[in-house]
Amino acid sequence: MRKIILKAVLLAGVSMTMLGCAVNETATVVVKEDGSVTQVIESKSDTLAADLKIADVKTAFVGGLLKAQVEIKNGSGNTLNFQYKFKWLDKSGFEVAIDGRPWEPLTITSYETKAVQGIAPNPTVTSFKILVQD
Amino acid sequence: MKLVKFFAVIFAGLVLASCASGPTVSYGDATAVETTTTGFGSTDLQSIAATLVDDLISFPPIVQMTAQRRPVVFVDKIKNKTTEHIDTESITDSIQTKLLQSGKFRFVDMTAVKAVQEQMEFQMDSGMVDPNKAAAFGKQTGAEFMLYGNMSSIVKRNDDTKDVYYKFTLKLVNLESGIMEWASEKEIRKTGEKSFF
Numbered sequence: 001m002r003k004i005i006l007k008a009v010l011l012a013g014v015s016m017t018m019l020g021c022a023v024n025e026t027a028t029v030v031v032k033e034d035g036s037v038t039q040v041i042e043s044k045s046d047t048l049a050a051d052l053k054i055a056d057v058k059t060a061f062v063g064g065l066l067k068a069q070v071e072i073k074n075g076s077g078n079t080l081n082f083q084y085k086f087k088w089l090d091k092s093g094f095e096v097a098i099d100g101r102p103w104e105p106l107t108i109t110s111y112e113t114k115a116v117q118g119i120a121p122n123p124t125v126t127s128f129k130i131l132v133q134d
Numbered sequence: 135m136k137l138v139k140f141f142a143v144i145f146a147g148l149v150l151a152s153c154a155s156g157p158t159v160s161y162g163d164a165t166a167v168e169t170t171t172t173g174f175g176s177t178d179l180q181s182i183a184a185t186l187v188d189d190l191i192s193f194p195p196i197v198q199m200t201a202q203r204r205p206v207v208f209v210d211k212i213k214n215k216t217t218e219h220i221d222t223e224s225i226t227d228s229i230q231t232k233l234l235q236s237g238k239f240r241f242v243d244m245t246a247v248k249a250v251q252e253q254m255e256f257q258m259d260s261g262m263v264d265p266n267k268a269a270a271f272g273k274q275t276g277a278e279f280m281l282y283g284n285m286s287s288i289v290k291r292n293d294d295t296k297d298v299y300y301k302f303t304l305k306l307v308n309l310e311s312g313i314m315e316w317a318s319e320k321e322i323r324k325t326g327e328k329s330f331f
Contacts, residue, residue, distance in 0.1 A: 062191070062192045062197055063191065063192070063196075063197035063200060063201060063238065064201075064237075065191060065192070065236065067192060083167050085165065097235065099164055099165050100184075100232070100235075101165065101180070101184050102165040102166075102167070102176075102177055102180035102181055102184060103163070103165055103166055103167045103177075104167075104177075104181055104184075105167050105177075117188070118184075118188065119187075119188040119191060119192050121232060121235050121236060122235050122236050122237055123236075123237060
């Protein structure tokens with residue numbers, strides 16, 4: 001009897017851990033127009049804030065369109081699964097093509113650095129943000 | 135004994151359902167990663183469009199070509215060679231919209247030819263439109279390039295795992311010379327495992 005109750009509690013516990021209630025947190029990096037890179041990392045997510053680091057940000061203009069590359073480093077010993085998304089901003093800070101890009105899943109193994117790239121949807125874009133959520 | 139098991143299952147079910155109780159309708163993020171099944175989904179469509187458009191507008195010869203002018207393109211069908219029913223026009227619509235928004239390309243819409251023709255016939259033949267203001271026949275621009283492609287899939291499964299691999303190929307061909315100016319592929323792998331619960 002006791003064993004079964006224990007099993008039930010265990011089952012409930014495991015299912016809770018597996019399901020969780022998805023918490024979306026974001027990390028933001030803003031690149032200024034004059035080429036200087038201002039990184040503003042806003043993250044409330046413990047795992048991502050502690051383990052993920054923006055190792056490098058590169059920007060260039062390809063045919064008038066802003067091309068961005070962000071190197072994301074996994075500083076932990078665990079493989080991390082998360083999603084990222086680019087947001088594009090014009091000179092005045094208005095977001096361009098809202099929801100133009102999807103959240104894209106990414107897996108980074110322990111201590112690995114992966115680069116993600118994006119190209120601005122049109123020539124008015126002068127800076128961007130990258131959002132990360134677990 | 136059985137009763138306890140029964141209650142254990144009910145309890146587990148309640149815990150599982152605690153996140154969303156009751157029949158509620160809510161709006162979600164249209165760009166969120168969707169993993170309901172291994173079938174072709176919105177995330178696949180969006181990532182295919184984003185990747186291929188990025189690739190096309192940053193390909194050096196295309197950058198050079200579109201620096202001074204906006205070539206006219208027409209979109210042919212994407213052959214769906216997968217085992218699923220996929221609305222490939224929806225994918226090409228997304229790609230076309232993004233390319234148009236980039237300001238690098240212009241398009242002629244072959245899906246609207248009939249409607250355009252009817253409207254022009256109305257303007258020319260009905261006698262209701264001022265001939266000076268009617269759109270004249272034979273003035274449309276011909277496309278310089280054709281965008282077309284293929285979509286294929288490989289599906290493998292065993293008792294508890296299903297693996298789906300999609301490959302989307304897009305090509306840009308110069309209609310006059312027949313030269314393929316650009317081609318790119320996007321691959322997607324999805325694995326579905328039977329859950330214990």
